[in-house]
Amino acid sequence: MRKARLDKSRRLVDTIYRTLFQQVPFNVAVIDRDHNVVNANDNFTKRFGDWRGKKCYNVYKKLNQPCDECPSAKVFEDGNVVVADDVGVDQNGKETHYVGHVAPIRMEEGGPVEYVLEMTRTVTGTKSWQQEYQILFDRVPCYITVIDREFRILRANEAFRQTFGDKQNQHCYEVYKRRKTKCPNCPAAKTFKDGLVHHSQQVGTKKGGEKAHYVLSTSPLARGDKEVIHVIEISTDITETKKLEKEVVDAERLAAVGQTVAGLAHSIKNMLMGLEGGMYITKKALVRDDKEMLSQGWDMLERNFDKTTSLVKDFLSFSKGRLPELVMVNPNSLVNEIIGLYQDIAKSIGVILVADLDPKIKDVPLDPKGIHTCLTNLVSNAIDACQMSDKKDCHVCIKTKDTKNTLTFTVVDEGCGIDYDIKSRIFTTFFTTKGGKGTGLGLLTTRKIVQEHGGKITVVSKKDEDTKFTMAFPKKRLQTLFKKDSAE
Amino acid sequence: MGKKVLIIDDEEDIRNFLIELFKDNGFETMTASDGIEGLKLLKDEKPDLITLDLQMPNDTGTAFYRKMHRDEQFNKIPIIVISGVAGKHLAIKKPFAIFDKPIDATALLETAQNAVDENS
Numbered sequence: 001m002r003k004a005r006l007d008k009s010r011r012l013v014d015t016i017y018r019t020l021f022q023q024v025p026f027n028v029a030v031i032d033r034d035h036n037v038v039n040a041n042d043n044f045t046k047r048f049g050d051w052r053g054k055k056c057y058n059v060y061k062k063l064n065q066p067c068d069e070c071p072s073a074k075v076f077e078d079g080n081v082v083v084a085d086d087v088g089v090d091q092n093g094k095e096t097h098y099v100g101h102v103a104p105i106r107m108e109e110g111g112p113v114e115y116v117l118e119m120t121r122t123v124t125g126t127k128s129w130q131q132e133y134q135i136l137f138d139r140v141p142c143y144i145t146v147i148d149r150e151f152r153i154l155r156a157n158e159a160f161r162q163t164f165g166d167k168q169n170q171h172c173y174e175v176y177k178r179r180k181t182k183c184p185n186c187p188a189a190k191t192f193k194d195g196l197v198h199h200s201q202q203v204g205t206k207k208g209g210e211k212a213h214y215v216l217s218t219s220p221l222a223r224g225d226k227e228v229i230h231v232i233e234i235s236t237d238i239t240e241t242k243k244l245e246k247e248v249v250d251a252e253r254l255a256a257v258g259q260t261v262a263g264l265a266h267s268i269k270n271m272l273m274g275l276e277g278g279m280y281i282t283k284k285a286l287v288r289d290d291k292e293m294l295s296q297g298w299d300m301l302e303r304n305f306d307k308t309t310s311l312v313k314d315f316l317s318f319s320k321g322r323l324p325e326l327v328m329v330n331p332n333s334l335v336n337e338i339i340g341l342y343q344d345i346a347k348s349i350g351v352i353l354v355a356d357l358d359p360k361i362k363d364v365p366l367d368p369k370g371i372h373t374c375l376t377n378l379v380s381n382a383i384d385a386c387q388m389s390d391k392k393d394c395h396v397c398i399k400t401k402d403t404k405n406t407l408t409f410t411v412v413d414e415g416c417g418i419d420y421d422i423k424s425r426i427f428t429t430f431f432t433t434k435g436g437k438g439t440g441l442g443l444l445t446t447r448k449i450v451q452e453h454g455g456k457i458t459v460v461s462k463k464d465e466d467t468k469f470t471m472a473f474p475k476k477r478l479q480t481l482f483k484k485d486s487a488e
Numbered sequence: 489m490g491k492k493v494l495i496i497d498d499e500e501d502i503r504n505f506l507i508e509l510f511k512d513n514g515f516e517t518m519t520a521s522d523g524i525e526g527l528k529l530l531k532d533e534k535p536d537l538i539t540l541d542l543q544m545p546n547d548t549g550t551a552f553y554r555k556m557h558r559d560e561q562f563n564k565i566p567i568i569v570i571s572g573v574a575g576k577h578l579a580i581k582k583p584f585a586i587f588d589k590p591i592d593a594t595a596l597l598e599t600a601q602n603a604v605d606e607n608s
Contacts, residue, residue, distance in 0.1 A: 269572030269589040270499055276590040277505020284508065300501045433545050
């Protein structure tokens with residue numbers, strides 16, 4: 001009875017063993033010390049073909065001698081399980097990738113390893129996917145590096161290696177930027193800290209020494225919710241784009257220079273012709289000894305000389321790229337200066353020039369010369385506008401106003417007004433409605449000075465209606481400029 | 489009776505210069521400071537020759553030419569462009585001549601004479 005029960009249980013163990021041996025989803029083979037395949041399951045046979053009486057290297061790889069690195073030999077040697085990863089040839093002659101365990105078989109506990117059990121799984125599909133991934137990693141037109149928490153480059157793709165060199169294990173800041181220390185505002189450091197993707201624009205140095213501009217995004221590589229172990233840095237090179245951008249800016253600048261020069265040349269040619277006329281008439285007067293004609297010729301010379309002078313002056317003050325020289329001044333006294341300067345001229349042509357000053361105004365930091373130029377330009381425009389209209393007793397008023405945040409100068413005239421088409425062009429180079437009398441630089445210079453003070457100039461006008469030019473200066477901005485100015 | 493020249497230029501000094509120059513050489517002169525005035529004089533005075541500036545406030549030289557050219561009475565009058573602008577050779581279809589500012593007085597007078605001789 002007892003023996004029968006024992007037989008039954010042994011039979012059960014045998015059956016379980018055989019079923020397991022055949023049904024386990026692995027290629028299973030048993031190898032002896034001499035590389036002979038002594039047993040294998042159906043999966044193995046299906047994959048690698050008939051094995052009976054053959055050596056393992058012959059079955060797995062269709063070789064005639066043992067492999068260079070034999071995992072089984074290691075197991076026979078030290079008796080520990082080995083994880084193996086290898087490429088063989090299946091019974092149809094096709095390359096096949098497999099991974100698996102090689103375990104020792106001892107016939108007695110504590111005895112020598114007599115056989116090894118090789119349990120492998122075919123991973124050819126996974127491998128080809130990995131290869132595709134590798135190609136993608138290398139060929140994508142971006143620089144890709146994987147860095148660890150020490151900022152050392154663990155992996156780099158082909159594009160990166162070609163551009164920055166093969167610099168595995170070096171610090172990313174050394175390779176990308178040739179720095180000795182971590183970059184300030186390092187986006188990878190941010191990603192290590194918060195686990196988020198960060199984007200930034202960077203400038204690095206290629207292996208040949210040229211500059212590389214790139215847009216970088218750093219992404220975390222983490223296992224589950226644990227801390228970020230690696231960061232993957234992906235950059236797109238925008239050096240070419242940057243170059244094109246610069247070319248466009250340069251071309252625009254050149255075009256602006258060309259336009260300015262053409263405008264300047266036109267003005268100068270007119271003045272030269274005026275001088276030519278003056279010379280012609282003066283010469284004629286001298287020949288005829290005609291005093292009246294002489295004074296006409298002289299006036300022409302003088303007028304055109306003055307015009308040339310004021311064009312050059314305006315042009316210089318316009319092209320000068322300086323910061324305003326700020327000193328504490330009373331805005332009202334600046335206005336009074338202008339009134340004093342223009343009152344008589346205005347009166348002589350029937351224009352009434354008045355001031356409307358804010359009595360509570362305090363001293364503010366302004367560039368007196370600059371503001372003087374602005375007010376001169378605005379007031380002389382206003383007087384010209386009055387002259388161009390038929391109105392009698394045309395008024396021009398200069399106002400000052402000091403509010404909590406802003407200081408404003410306003411110049412209002414009752415002259416001819418500005419129509420819509422002209423208003424859109426008054427701040428462009430060499431635009432003038434005054435023919436040869438204007439340089440087309442006055443308002444442009446005015447706007448430039450106002451902007452250098454951190455202010456804004458605006459105009460409200462319609463044809464045949466009042467015109468109001470307002471220069472508004474934020475007081476905070478003036479103070480900031482003033483502090484900066486005094487600090488230098 | 490000298491030939492009549494209409495001088496159109498917005499610069500007074502240039503107008504005065506051309507008046508003297510043409511008068512001294514036997515022309516009769518009349519002047520306009522823009523295209524609008526120019527058209528009026530064209531109709532009233534029927535000049536034999538026109539000197540035309542291109543860039544002027546109010547009405548440009550090109551606009552003046554376009555209006556003048558539409559009128560068969562006037563479109564045979566020779567025009568000498570006197571201008572400092574770049575691209576002045578493109579502004580008007582068939583000018584008799586083009587002069588840059590400042591002008592070569594001798595050459596201008598010679599050209600003006602040829603223009604009126606050819607047209608009479």
